[in-house]
Structure formats: structure tokens, C-alpha cells
Amino acid sequence: MLTTIKQSDNNVKYNKQKNRITVQALTTDKPVEMGTTKTVDPNYQTFKPYELDNNVFQALKDNDKLCVMLDNNKDSNILASIHRGNLTVVVNKGLYGLSIEVDDKPIMQEFIKLVQHNKVKSVQIYTDEVTSMNKLIEKIGKIKAISINTR
Numbered sequence: 001m002l003t004t005i006k007q008s009d010n011n012v013k014y015n016k017q018k019n020r021i022t023v024q025a026l027t028t029d030k031p032v033e034m035g036t037t038k039t040v041d042p043n044y045q046t047f048k049p050y051e052l053d054n055n056v057f058q059a060l061k062d063n064d065k066l067c068v069m070l071d072n073n074k075d076s077n078i079l080a081s082i083h084r085g086n087l088t089v090v091v092n093k094g095l096y097g098l099s100i101e102v103d104d105k106p107i108m109q110e111f112i113k114l115v116q117h118n119k120v121k122s123v124q125i126y127t128d129e130v131t132s133m134n135k136l137i138e139k140i141g142k143i144k145a146i147s148i149n150t151r
Helices: 106-116
Strands: 002-008 012-015 020-027 032-037 048-052 067-070 078-081 087-092 095-101 122-133 136-149
Touching: 002 020, 002 136, 012 106, 020 106, 020 122, 067 106, 078 095, 078 106
Parallel strands: 048 136, 067 136
Antiparallel strands: 002 032, 002 122, 012 020, 020 095, 032 048, 067 078, 087 095, 122 136
């Protein structure tokens, strides 16, 4: 069973000079929604409101298999991955961020257009290591996958 944590109104920007997309995936200064699921299919996910503890990322472990997909489509919409070498994770106090190096995959040009037209609605992270109590997410241990959602 996976836990899904979703945050809306994320800061996603494309820097043409650096050929990079930056994503503010989770930040402690905004509310989130959390739910459990067996699949990344959003049709089978229900969410409840939560807050993130200021120290939520302190126990976060690296994942050398981490990937970022577009709209929960793990089959053909992989934007970036640690394995492919175009994904860098940035953890700084109350921020979990991503830096995606633009490569020559066809999905990337589509994604750049979505970012430039402010079409990103939310970012979801999938984890099987989370500690929460009373609507407060206290700790995230390992992030398995991330989805950047436009719907």
C-alpha cells in the first residue's frame, strides 16, 4: 500500500538558459492532502487534508530509483529519473524540490509547454514510509515516485 501526498499551486518554472525545470514539490508552508492507494491511477485515490511538520524531511532517505511522471502515467510519461541522470533532488529546511534537466525525450517538449502555460495543477509524491498524527504529517522516510499533474 502506498501513501500519496498531494500539494496544489506548486511553483514550477522553466529556465531556458539553463535548460532546466525546477519544481517546488512539497513545502511546509502550504497544506497538503494525503490518502492511501494501491495504484498511481488517480481514479482510485481519495484524499484528506493534512499539514506538514516543519521537520518532515529530516529523516528522508535517498532513492536511486526515483522517477517523475506526468499525470500519474508511469508507462509512457516518465519526465525524469535519477537513473536517467536528469533529476536532482533538493531538500532545504521546509522544501522538497526537484531540478529536471531537459533532455531529448518527446514528452519533455510537451511538458515545457505545459509549464510555460501554467497548466500544472498539483504535485503528488508516493511513499510507503510516512508518520502522521492528528492531521499532521510528521515524517516522510522515502519517496518512491512523483507525479506532476495537469488535471
